[in-house]
Structures are given as C-alpha cells and as structure tokens.
Amino acid sequence: MGGPSPLPLDGLRVIEIGTMITAPLTAMILAEMGAEVIKIERPEGDPFRSFVGGSYAPHFRAYNKGKASVTLDLRQEADRVRLCALLKGADALVENFRPGVMDRLGFSAETIARDYPALVHCSITGFGADGPYHARPAYDTVALALSGIANLKIDPENPGISGPTISDNVTGMYAAQAILAALLGRARGGTARRVEVNMLEASIAFTPDSFAMADEGYAVDRLTRVRASQSFAMTTADARVLVIHLSSAVKFWDALLAATDDPVLSGDERFATRQGRYDNYTDLQETLSCVFRARTLADWSARLSDNDVPFSPALRIDEVSENEQVRHLRSFTTIEAADGLTYRAIAAPVRFDGKRPPLRRAPPLLGQDNADFTRET
Numbered sequence: 001m002g003g004p005s006p007l008p009l010d011g012l013r014v015i016e017i018g019t020m021i022t023a024p025l026t027a028m029i030l031a032e033m034g035a036e037v038i039k040i041e042r043p044e045g046d047p048f049r050s051f052v053g054g055s056y057a058p059h060f061r062a063y064n065k066g067k068a069s070v071t072l073d074l075r076q077e078a079d080r081v082r083l084c085a086l087l088k089g090a091d092a093l094v095e096n097f098r099p100g101v102m103d104r105l106g107f108s109a110e111t112i113a114r115d116y117p118a119l120v121h122c123s124i125t126g127f128g129a130d131g132p133y134h135a136r137p138a139y140d141t142v143a144l145a146l147s148g149i150a151n152l153k154i155d156p157e158n159p160g161i162s163g164p165t166i167s168d169n170v171t172g173m174y175a176a177q178a179i180l181a182a183l184l185g186r187a188r189g190g191t192a193r194r195v196e197v198n199m200l201e202a203s204i205a206f207t208p209d210s211f212a213m214a215d216e217g218y219a220v221d222r223l224t225r226v227r228a229s230q231s232f233a234m235t236t237a238d239a240r241v242l243v244i245h246l247s248s249a250v251k252f253w254d255a256l257l258a259a260t261d262d263p264v265l266s267g268d269e270r271f272a273t274r275q276g277r278y279d280n281y282t283d284l285q286e287t288l289s290c291v292f293r294a295r296t297l298a299d300w301s302a303r304l305s306d307n308d309v310p311f312s313p314a315l316r317i318d319e320v321s322e323n324e325q326v327r328h329l330r331s332f333t334t335i336e337a338a339d340g341l342t343y344r345a346i347a348a349p350v351r352f353d354g355k356r357p358p359l360r361r362a363p364p365l366l367g368q369d370n371a372d373f374t375r376e377t
Contacts, residue, residue: 007034007357012091012183014038015083016067017074019046021140021165022124022199023096024063025172030092030179031066032348032357038086038373039067042074045366056339061363065335065345069364070373074105082374083107087116092179096124099134109194120182122195124175129196138199143167147203152210152222171202227281230274233314234292241314242292242300248274252309259300259307262291330356337362 012035016027024039024046031037039046051059070086072079087093093112095102102108102123112121123129126138127146136142144150144167153163175197182193204211214220226232230246230253246252253274257266265271265287270280277284292300297313304311315323321332321344333347348357 005353005355008352009034012036013089014092014094014179015040015086015090017093017095017097018124019096020048021063021168022171022175023094023122024048025169026094026122026124026175026179027067028063028065029172029176031361032359033350034357035092037067038090038369039064039069039364040074040083040086041069041071041366043071043367045071049366055366056337056363061337061343061345064363065359066361067364068361068369068373069367070370071367080106084115086373087112087119090116090119091183092120092122094122094124094175094179098137099125099129113192113194116192118186118192120179120186120192120195122175122179122182122197124171125196125198127200128198133200140165140168140199143171143199143203146200147207148210149203149207152207152220152225154222166206167199167203170206171197171199174202174205223281227278230277230281232285232288234289236292236297236300237294238296240297242297242311243314244304244309244311246310250274253277255307255309256304259303259309260291265291333359335359335362338365338368 009030012030014027014030014035014037016023016037017040018024018027027035027037027039045055046060046064048060048063049055049057051057072083074080074083093116109121109123112119125134126143127133127136133146141150141161144153147167149166150161154160175195178195178197182195186192209225210220213224218224230248231243232246233241233243236242244256246256260266268287269276271277271284271287295303301311301313320326326332331347331349333345335343335345337343343362345359347359350357
C-alpha cells in the first residue's frame with residue numbers, strides 16, 4: 001500500500017535562527033506541515049531550553065517539535081561558513097534577531113538576496129526594521145501593551161498581567177502564513193521574497209474590531225467586545241466557572257431563558273431586547289451570577305446543552321485533555337523524546353485529506369544533529 005501520504009511541505013528545507021517563541025513557533029508550524037527544519041542554536045542553546053530548570057524545559061519542547069538542532073557560533077568565521085553551506089540548500093530562513101544583528105554577522109538582507117536568490121528570508125522583529133523603537137528589546141507583554149491589547153485585558157482598578165502568550169504566538173502565525181505565501185509565489189515563477197513581520201503590527205492586526213469600533217467613536221475598553229458578543233462568566237453552586245456566549249442571535253437568548261427557567265430574569269424589562277442587554281451588560285452579568293449560583297456545574301451543563309445554549313465550563317489546563325470532545329479529536333499525542341523520556345505534546349491542529357500530520361521528530365537535544373548536517377558543509 002506504500003508509505004504514509006506526503007505532507008504539503010515535504011522536500012522543503014527551513015533554516016531557523018531563532019530563540020524563545022516567535023521564530024521557533026514559525027518554524028514549528030512549517031515543520032508540522034512537512035518541512036525539514038534545522039534549528040541553528042548558539043553553543044549554549046536557545047535560552048528557552050533552561051527557562052525552568054535543566055536544558056529541556058517544557059517551554060522549549062512546546063515550540064520546537066519536529067526540528068533538528070545544529071550548534072553554530074556565528075561570531076566565528078568557520079561557523080558562518082557552515083551556515084552559508086546550509087543556506088545554499090534551503091528554501092526559507094526565519095530569524096528573530098533585533099535589527100542590525102544579521103548585518104553584523106555578515107548576513108544582511110542585501111547579502112542574502114545576492115548570494116541566495118531562491119531563499120525566502122523571514123525577519124521577525126519587535127517593532128520593525130526602523131523607527132524610534134526599532135532597537136528596543138521586545139517581549140510579549142511589551143507588544144501587548146503597545147498594541148492596545150493589554151489595556152483590553154487589565155482591570156484598571158486592580159492592574160496585573162495574566163493569561164497566556166498572545167503577541168509572540170500570533171506573530172509566529174502571521175510569519176508562517178507570509179512564508180507560505182512567498183513560497184507559493186516563488187513556485188509560480190516569481191522571485192524569492194524578503195518577509196518582514198513585527199510583533200507590534202501583528203498584535204494590532206489581531207484585534208481589528210477594536211480599532212474599527214474606536215474609529216466609529218465608540219469608547220473601547222475591556223468590556224467592549226464581550227458586551228457586544230454577550231459573553232458572560234458565572235460561578236456555579238459547586239464553585240466551578242461556566243461561560244456562555246450568546247452572540248447576536250435572539251434564539252440563544254430565548255434558549256438561555258428556557259434553560260434557567262427564572263421568572264426574574266425573563267421578566268426584567270432591561271434585558272428584553274438585544275440593545276437593552278448591551279446597554280445593561282454589567283447588570284445582566286450580576287443577575288446571571290445570582291441565577292447560576294443556585295445549581296451545580298453538572299446541572300447547568302445538562303440544562304444548557306438540552307436547550308442549545310453556546311456554553312462551556314472554564315476548564316483548567318490539566319482538565320482539557322480529559323474532555324470528551326478533545327479525547328475524540330485526539331488533540332494530544334505523546335512523544336518519545338531524545339532524553340529517553342515520554343512527554344505529552346499538542347498534535348498539529350490541521351488535517352490534510354482528513355488526516356492529521358504525524359509528529360515526525362521530538363524536540364531536539366542541543367546539537368543533536370551536528371554530525372548529520374555539518375557533514376553537508
């Protein structure tokens with residue numbers, strides 16, 4: 001019957017010179033779709049390797065599945081020559097140095113375009129290649145703040161940072177998308193492109209509705225979107241958090257009334273229309289909080305499901321993999337890693353012809369593939 005079906009990017013080689021999240025995630029997305037990714041690491045390794053103890057931290061494993069690891073000290077001429085040899089056989093290069101670093105190493109945009117005319121070069125920066133902030137250090141929370149996203153998440157009465165990485169992750173996704181577009185253009189007879197993506201603009205682009213609302217004169221704050229989407233979070237009798245999202249369809253409000261069977265809620269004129277529910281969002285949240293404290297999560301889950309209300313318990317991270325839908329989808333897999341241990345990993349969230357791409361390689365140990373790829377040079 002033959003071997004496994006080829007993946008869309010089989011036969012493509014990607015060189016990643018990246019640390020932390022943006023470039024590593026970009027390259028990992030390409031690896032999940034079949035590309036051979038060679039991660040170039042400095043001799044001491046990607047800092048994410050030791051982010052939480054050891055040299056194979058969960059942070060590193062999360063963003064580096066499917067890659068080979070080659071250690072090069074690009075401050076040394078011999079290792080720069082080795083990188084040149086690897087670039088000659090590559091289709092794409094992705095790096096997330098600050099502006100000017102690649103120039104100092106001898107790999108300026110002009111040099112790459114001249115010496116590797118078929119190479120798609122993706123440069124990821126914090127704030128762009130120029131401008132008053134271009135040389136500043138950038139991390140996820142900084143980009144969140146400058147793009148306006150943090151202001152939509154932080155309670156001004158009790159400010160604090162919480163939640164997952166957003167700016168880093170969305171930047172990697174936009175970069176992978178742009179590299180694929182550049183590769184497609186090249187395959188259609190065009191030239192290789194230099195792709196530039198920065199965290200600030202990627203984060204701004206990730207929240208287009210907020211800017212559209214502001215342009216129309218609406219005051220945009222952390223409740224603007226949830227007020228319009230009619231999203232609510234409530235605590236149940238057994239101290240679990242449950243969320244509902246009613247959107248704009250009247251049928252979902254009617255379904256919620258049927259599920260709650262609460263005369264106070266159904267009889268409150270403030271909530272009789274969608275505009276009323278929008279204008280009185282905070283009052284509606286407080287009313288629903290009182291209603292939902294009367295029953296357990298299991299009871300509410302049955303009632304809401306029976307009435308076709310969009311809802312979910314707010315699962316803890318350690319509960320997600322045990323959810324029946326997640327188990328059905330097989331959204332998690334296990335990997336036999338190079339350190340001899342077995343780890344859980346998130347499976348690629350895409351399918352081709354109904355089949356999910358297999359995890360071909362575990363996250364590499366530092367320099368694991370030096371012998372294989374330095375032989376090519």
